[in-house]
Amino acid sequence: MVARRDSAxxxxxxxxxxxxxxxxxxxxxKKATAKKPAAAVKKAAAKTVAPKRKTVAPKQAKPEVKPAxxVKPAxxxxxxxxxxxxxxxxxxxxxxxxxxxYAHPELDFENPFQLVVATVLSAQTTDLRVNQTxxxxxxxxxxxxxxxxxxxxxxxEILRPTGFFRAKxxxxxxxxxxxxxxxxxxxPGRLEDLVKLPGVGRKTAFVVLGNAFGRPGITVDTHFxxxxxxxxxxxxxxxxxxxxxxxxLFPKSEWTMLSHHVIFHGRRICHARKPACxxxxxxxxxxxxxxxxxxxxxxxxxLKYEKGGFPGQRLKPPQAxxxxxxxxxxxxxxx
Numbered sequence: 001m002v003a004r005r006d007s008a009x010x011x012x013x014x015x016x017x018x019x020x021x022x023x024x025x026x027x028x029x030k031k032a033t034a035k036k037p038a039a040a041v042k043k044a045a046a047k048t049v050a051p052k053r054k055t056v057a058p059k060q061a062k063p064e065v066k067p068a069x070x071v072k073p074a075x076x077x078x079x080x081x082x083x084x085x086x087x088x089x090x091x092x093x094x095x096x097x098x099x100x101x102y103a104h105p106e107l108d109f110e111n112p113f114q115l116v117v118a119t120v121l122s123a124q125t126t127d128l129r130v131n132q133t134x135x136x137x138x139x140x141x142x143x144x145x146x147x148x149x150x151x152x153x154x155x156x157e158i159l160r161p162t163g164f165f166r167a168k169x170x171x172x173x174x175x176x177x178x179x180x181x182x183x184x185x186x187x188p189g190r191l192e193d194l195v196k197l198p199g200v201g202r203k204t205a206f207v208v209l210g211n212a213f214g215r216p217g218i219t220v221d222t223h224f225x226x227x228x229x230x231x232x233x234x235x236x237x238x239x240x241x242x243x244x245x246x247x248x249l250f251p252k253s254e255w256t257m258l259s260h261h262v263i264f265h266g267r268r269i270c271h272a273r274k275p276a277c278x279x280x281x282x283x284x285x286x287x288x289x290x291x292x293x294x295x296x297x298x299x300x301x302x303l304k305y306e307k308g309g310f311p312g313q314r315l316k317p318p319q320a321x322x323x324x325x326x327x328x329x330x331x332x333x334x335x
Contacts, residue, residue, distance in 0.1 A: 171199030223266030
């Protein structure tokens, strides 16, 4: 019997007789069985349809909002010449004069006596607190003679809100006595005479000279000291040396208003702890830009007094201040 090999099932199949026919039948069955898995896979594959991908239109890209470019402060070189320093300092003062054309002393006063007393009382407290306190003091003791003859305990009680009220009572009563005995009850208009009065130093004397007598003077208070060092006008720390260094940068005729401009800016924008750098009009000229908040919106929230819509320090501010949006301070005990 001759056999042939079927490659589909890997067997030899006889080719003749009954056995051959039977073998052929079995072979056909095996062959069908062998091919069934492949056919089933093919059929299953035909039934499995790949899921259609949803065509999604690409989102339109939102326009990119670029943040405002930070101000690049003009950092003066270490070897800044004297001429360059003078120009930079005077330009800052000119810019501040445009921002604060209504700058003024922030102590309420009606005459030199009231101003010298208020200035002495302003030590270690705010002008606002002094302005809220002095109306009762001057109503009861309107002249140096009246204050000099007052009962110290009564004066202390009036001055209690200003802090250090015992020492301040001693000073204002002492200077009132000196005015009554040595100057005929009048405040002198000379620096050398003013600094002889109890509690009166150069700062107080220049406040009085500049604002009560129209004589130029630089008021080196805490705001002034802080700002002129931030601006690198001087690196001095002693008030008298700061006064001399800054005074040499400006004409004498500008000293009084320069003081007002700097102090106004220090109270409103260039604060001690958190300057509002992002809202500062002289930021491009400031070597210390970046010490405070540079974001414009956040910086606006730090503004004070008329810049931020809050009441000022004076109960009776000048009309120009009110026209600029400033509000009078409330009297003592109000609100």
